[in-house]
Amino acid sequence: MKFIIDRFDGKKNYQQTYTVEKKDIEALTLLGTLLFIKQHLDLTLNFTASCRMAICGACGVRVNGHSYLACDTKMTELFEEYKDADTFRISPLSNYTVISDLAVDWEPAIENLRKVKPGLVAKDKFSEKEGCVQNQEEYDRIVGQWDCILCGVCASECNKLSADRSDYMEPFVYTHAWKVANDSRTKDPMIHVKPSVANGLWNCVHCHECTNRCPKHISAADDIAGLRALAMKKGLNSGVGPAHAKSFYTDLVEDSGRLNEIRLALRTEGVSTVLRAGTAVTLMSAGKMNPLEIFGGHEIEGHKDLVKMIEAAHAAHKE
């Protein structure tokens, strides 16, 4: 069978095909296969790996365009997933600068992590001498995010980063911000929330690809939502992002229950929505948007129950 690997030697990009016997690799993990190729066929092939047991996060790569942690992926799983294909395309993680072959540059990501101040600043009642106290419920609330191993799979899958890296950070950066902001020991969650807001928190496009492929089943999308809710609760609710979120809420509760895209744009961006007129015309001519909805739409079936559910959720949250 064949492995087509995307390569970069520091100057030029090219693809290289390696042919291996299926029997040599079928009991292995994807990392085992990469090691097999490097150690038997071509030692110029570069990738990174360290612990081989899914805890250090060094060996994230893409197979057929999707990101995997190589040591955590058995070849049999890939055979199953890709219906016994006999060719696989292996590429470096997306949305990172490639240094060589499958190895990518982590430095900008670490500098982003630095921005959200991931270190805990404990409440005054705690001390270095006596440590902290935390009950099981408070512990359970944060421990999921601590599974993040900085493998970069979420960032590789992130559509927002692919579209524009300049005003957004790797999804795991927000996960790190959320895990510390949401910790019962923290003195002030805003230490971490504010830089998250300042560095693209509201620019997530809700595609949930980060969540879908995280090898540790962490939902960076949920963590981003958590940070946003906290930001708004703490009064950081001006700007396009919060207005956008509030518009959803208004539609669901106070209006028809149906998302009103025209009002959404107006409420989110105000008069500058006019800049999107071209898009609106395209949508209208394709029958995707009804201009009359600016005056409101028909109430959806069961709207009253929906409002009740939302109110119940509010009440439960307050308790």
Next chain:
Amino acid sequence: MTEQFTRREFLQSACITMGALAVSTTGVEKAFAATSTSTPNTSGMPSCDVLIIGSGAAGLRAAVAARKKNPNLSVVVVSKVMPTRSATTMAEGGINGVIDFSEGDSFELHAKDTVKGGDFLVDQDTALKFANYAGAAIHELDYIGMPFSRDSKGNVDKRYAGGASKIRCNFASDKTGHILTHTCLDDALKHGVKFLMDHHMLDLSIENGHCEGVVLRNIRTGDIAPVRAKSVVLATGGYTRVFWNRTSTPYIATGDGAAAALRAGLIFKDPEMLQFHPTGVCHGGTLITEAARGEGGILLNNLGERFMKRYVPNKMELAPRDIVARSIETEIREGRAFGHDMEAYVLLDVTHLGKEKIMRNLPQIRHIGLLFENMDLVEKPIAIRPTAHYSMGGIHVTSIDTMATPAPGLFAAGEASCVSIHGANRLGGNSLCDATVTGKIAGINAAEYAAKADFGAGKRLNDLTLKWTSHFKEITGSGKGNVNDMYALREELGAANWYNMGIFRTESKLLALADKHAEFQARYDAIRIPNTNPVFNTAYTEYVELGNLLLASRAALMGATARKESRGSHFREDYLKRDDENFLKHSMVTMDESGKMHLDWKDVVVGQFKIEERKY
């Protein structure tokens, strides 16, 4: 453009050139730029006050401690990889440290267990101080954000660890090391520690007895450059990769620090003390943590017998590691195991704990069972056999008060160092607190030293850089060589070390291994890497690492051959008894300029704990 700016900005802040050299900030760039054309810079080398090699828990704690001690100093952590890819992340079970005194536990008891567990090769004054620091370290880690598992009162939860007389192994699920590393990284970022990732320390320069800096290879570009530092902390981890495929440690832990120290004329202490962990998965040696036994897991042979009752009836599976490992190997040798030869194994059974408890307290090892053995340990016992795990030996450090080596300006910490906390065998749960505690002490003292010191002349550093620059050209220059040579040799070295210097050692096996090492060295020297590209040439990195492993193997063999007794992890079938009269001593291996190794001895510091037979 964004990335380029970040990198430049980073280098500027990371490597502050000191006034002593009268080189401006642009000089730093020039220094790195100059080396990119392979002409080593002589007018102004990049430099910083405290340079830390290694980004595991020891390196990260050292960096924070140095920053806190003196915020005016530039502190840079150098790593072959990204921080968090280290062996520390792989630690599972927990971190020892007494924080609960209600059940009669004390620092003294922790020290006593450590001394006894280490088969009395531990320096006792060190062990006492260590136990004190370890207790404090748990609260400190909690305070900086480590999410420990909690007991019903909301305090740090603890479990049993092998060889301990009290329950004092604090834990965060079975991912304690991973969570500790990330806590330390977060804390390092908070304190403004800078990182030089993808940089490999090739050598260490000691001039007139003082450490003046290191030679670094930027793996990304291939540039080989001298970096001067007022003080250097080596936190490069252990060298159990000498057993290549029979170890639980990551691929990157290749004893680079210990090897560089040997080449620089420093002392490699107790190199023969390599620990074997009883429960590695059969394929590849990855660990099933001691926590599995701490939670109540049992070991079974092919007769379905709980065989530990034959060896340590009152401690059973929770006897110290060296004893459990030997017990399993004995079962294998005497035909009471499953499979044959290298495939032989016994079973570790946790099924009786129930799914809920396994999922809550042992999720990581369940995952490993699925990944490597296709076994769900909720349903079935898992196949295990011993695997090399930890290096008690390391760079000789004179005192736990400073973690300083005899060379002024050079410090060592964590598994790379040997201040003799663990003696001949490390207790489970003592590695994470070693890394945390010794890292911090090394950082504080490196900062203190750097604040008063001047830079060295850098002459030898420059010579070493030239040597390595031409070495790269020589090894890769022709672009010729067989792809398999290096990797085959690495496997052979691992197997030869395992068979001859593994759990059971004898004079004749060790002598045979000496011949093998000579042969391996000759083959190694003849290897050429068919890759001339300087950019991210990982094959060259692996070549250098293999050289370091060979050096560490030779040092370990020298100690193992000379130590004609059985003590802790060092078990000689031809000298079954511990011999305190002749060997209550640390082996001290050095290497001269010609590459010849020498052995000396240093007495163990005995204190309040009486030297006695080690019985469980």
